[in-house]
Amino acid sequence: MARRTRLTKRGWRWRRNPLRRRSDVVEAWLGVVTILLFCVAPLAGWWAGQSVDRTLQRVARTQRTERTLVAAAVVQSPAASDATAAPGAAKAAAAAAGADSDPRRGDVLRWIAPDHSLHTAKVPVGLEVWRGNEMLLWTDSTGVLVPPPLDNATATTHAVLAGLATGSAAGGVLLVSRQVLMWRLMRRRMDSWEREWARVGQDWGRAGAGG
Template identity: 40%
Template sequence: MRAIRGIWRWRHNPLRRTTDLVEAWVALSALFLVLLAAPLVGAVVGAVAQSALQQAVRDQRDSRHEVTAVVVRRLGGSPFEADPDTGTGRDTRTRVFADWKAPDGTPAHGAVMSGLQTPHRGDRFSIWTDVHGRLVARPLDSATATTHAVLAGIGAAFAAAAFVEGGRRMILWRMVRRRYARWDQAWERVGPDWGRTGTGS
């Protein structure tokens, strides 16, 4: 609103310079771009990210399978906290040697991380594998994918707003430099006669 009032006030002001009007229009344009274009960019980026991430969720659900593993023996090392990005923050993981069957029925075995605090031979727990029984990470959760998409949209909106503001500042910086250059030229013309009698000063 200040930019609009400024433009209206400067329209017929006898002290108005062309640069003043241009500066007001640049500020108004930047305001509209920040209020309209930045949210639009954020929405588009968020929608594209959501579509891509949800497709990744579907692909991972199709290619990754939850199977039951049986503890053969516990391996060395003390339990440690699970990755906060994949767990609840309270999950404890223990390294064990286990047997399991792939979705296609092929037997498999190897060292895996279990959610058992004190694993014993014969204990069962769930792991994720591909169709051939190779260990893979848990598939991406739909809600987590949506959260990432929202964050991407917000980040894109802020980046667009910062780009607009940077452009506005660059334009004003160039205008101020040009204005100072004109003042220097005017002082050079007036300077030698400044204060002398009969020179109109």
């Protein structure tokens, strides 16, 4: 009985009664629409994640076909060039190399591109790939150094983050929109009550006015 009473109190906006106003009906429908859209928000996040994943996987496949690992060899290192310049400079270079976590930063490397052209340049350490004692570089077909291709795990991680961000953003926009609509609805309801009180207050307490 108590449960039926609670359900009756909650559903009074859907039944015709003298106390129900148009704003009450609008508020009830707004709640239903909000619940339905909240069910759609995860689907929007899933769709966005799938779209991003397909795009990134296509980019990863394209990069893997366009980029190649080629063998590289050290031609000249800063420490060696400083040692041939002066003993004092060699000691300074060695001290600097010891302070730096990367003693091979700034070496001049030489590699042969897939089109069999020879290249020599100073290569940043982040572009190197080591397989045992062999040093490799990622290049395009002409031998220009390029970053490593996008791997599947990174693409999947970005897709998941994009899906979560889209779903969260959709839910946030939905909540903010509902709050704005509820605020405007409450303002209209208060204005209506104020007009009713202004109309009733003119006869309030007067004899024979029913007050």
